[in-house]
Amino acid sequence: MKTKVTFLCLLSVCLGIFMSCGSTSVKRYDTNESVKDLSGYWNDNDVNQVCTTLIDSCLKSKRIANFTKTNGRAPVVILGTIRNKSVEHIDTSILSKRFQNVIINDGTLEFVADATQRDELRAEKYDQAENAYETAKSIGNELAADFMLQGTVTTIVDTEGKQQVRTYQVDMQLIDLETNKIIWADQNNDIRKYIKRPSAKF
DSSP states (O other), X not given: OHHHHHHHHHHHHHHHHHHHHTOOOOOOOOTTSOOOOSSSSOOHHHHHHHHHHHHHHHHTOHXXXXXXXXXXXXXXXXXXXXXXXXXXXXXXXXXXXXXXXXHHHXXXXXEEOOHHHHHHHHHHHHHHHHHOTTTOOOTTOOOOOSEEXXXXXXXXXXXXXXXXXXXXXXXXXXXXXXXXXXXXXXXXEEEEEEEEOOXXXX
């Protein structure tokens, strides 16, 4: 009987230790606090750093200021594609939307709906024309964009054994839709990470 009680006590202790080791730990970060790099791959800190420098460069562009002065209005921009040419998965829509939101709120540029949004908007207008014709919005009154925002994300990876240096380069351009002239272009290649992987343990 004593042996059985001792065994049950030991079993309870072991189960408690096992369950505590397997529990999930979560830490919340303030939105202004830098998040720790866990894997060495692209993360939220990198998005913030790239967007801060490139948006600032775009908003200070002399050619954009000249367009506004000459035409008496802010340039109208549409989001193009930011291509991921890096060696890892990067959701570039986060970059493009961050660009759009900050610049819209600044007032330097105006944005129109992208291709996917336009399809949905046009479908709604056709539906209104059939079912709400007295208050339907006009189909032919869309605002055309002057420029398209495009870009690429690439990585340069230097590896030796368990060590790796990973450099990210983000290039952005504003392109005149009528002439194909690039009126603003800049790049950020300030993000360099030294990563040392642990040796395999057997």
